[in-house]
Amino acid sequence: MSNYAVEMKQTAQAMVASGKGILAMDESNGTCNKRFEKLGIPATEERRRAYRELILTTPG
Known part of the structure:
Protein backbone atom coordinates (compact mmCIF):
# COMPACT_ATOMS: atom_id res chain seq x y z
CA MET A 1 0.00 0.00 0.00
CA SER A 2 1.38 3.43 -0.95
CA ASN A 3 2.08 6.12 1.66
CA TYR A 4 -0.83 8.10 0.20
CA ALA A 5 -3.22 5.17 0.62
CA PRO A 42 -35.62 37.50 9.61
CA ALA A 43 -33.66 36.09 6.66
CA THR A 44 -30.71 38.47 6.77
CA GLU A 45 -26.99 37.99 6.26
CA GLU A 46 -26.40 38.85 9.92
CA ARG A 47 -28.86 36.19 11.11
CA ARG A 48 -27.39 33.53 8.81
CA ARG A 49 -23.89 34.36 10.10
CA ALA A 50 -25.04 34.20 13.72
CA TYR A 51 -26.76 30.85 13.06
CA ARG A 52 -23.62 29.35 11.52
CA GLU A 53 -21.40 30.73 14.27
CA LEU A 54 -23.76 29.25 16.87
CA ILE A 55 -23.44 25.82 15.27
CA LEU A 56 -19.64 26.03 15.30
CA THR A 57 -19.19 27.49 18.78
CA THR A 58 -21.78 25.59 20.84
CA PRO A 59 -19.96 23.39 23.39
CA GLY A 60 -20.22 19.67 22.75
Missing part, protein backbone atom coordinates in the same frame (compact mmCIF):
# COMPACT_ATOMS: atom_id res chain seq x y z
CA VAL A 6 -2.07 4.63 4.20
CA GLU A 7 -2.58 8.31 4.98
CA MET A 8 -6.06 8.28 3.40
CA LYS A 9 -7.03 5.20 5.42
CA GLN A 10 -5.80 6.81 8.66
CA THR A 11 -7.69 10.01 7.87
CA ALA A 12 -10.91 8.12 7.13
CA GLN A 13 -10.59 6.14 10.36
CA ALA A 14 -10.04 9.33 12.37
CA MET A 15 -13.16 10.91 10.82
CA VAL A 16 -15.42 8.07 11.93
CA ALA A 17 -13.87 7.47 15.33
CA SER A 18 -16.20 7.41 18.31
CA GLY A 19 -17.39 10.95 19.05
CA LYS A 20 -16.22 12.33 15.70
CA GLY A 21 -18.02 13.10 12.48
CA ILE A 22 -18.50 15.49 9.59
CA LEU A 23 -20.65 18.60 9.67
CA ALA A 24 -21.83 19.74 6.24
CA MET A 25 -21.95 23.54 6.29
CA ASP A 26 -22.71 24.06 2.61
CA GLU A 27 -26.38 25.00 2.99
CA SER A 28 -27.29 27.71 0.47
CA ASN A 29 -28.60 31.09 1.55
CA GLY A 30 -31.91 30.21 -0.10
CA THR A 31 -32.31 27.01 1.89
CA CYS A 32 -31.29 28.77 5.11
CA ASN A 33 -33.76 31.59 4.38
CA LYS A 34 -36.59 29.06 3.89
CA ARG A 35 -35.74 27.49 7.25
CA PHE A 36 -35.75 30.90 8.91
CA GLU A 37 -39.02 31.97 7.26
CA LYS A 38 -40.79 28.86 8.64
CA LEU A 39 -39.63 29.90 12.13
CA GLY A 40 -40.37 33.60 11.74
CA ILE A 41 -36.69 34.57 11.82
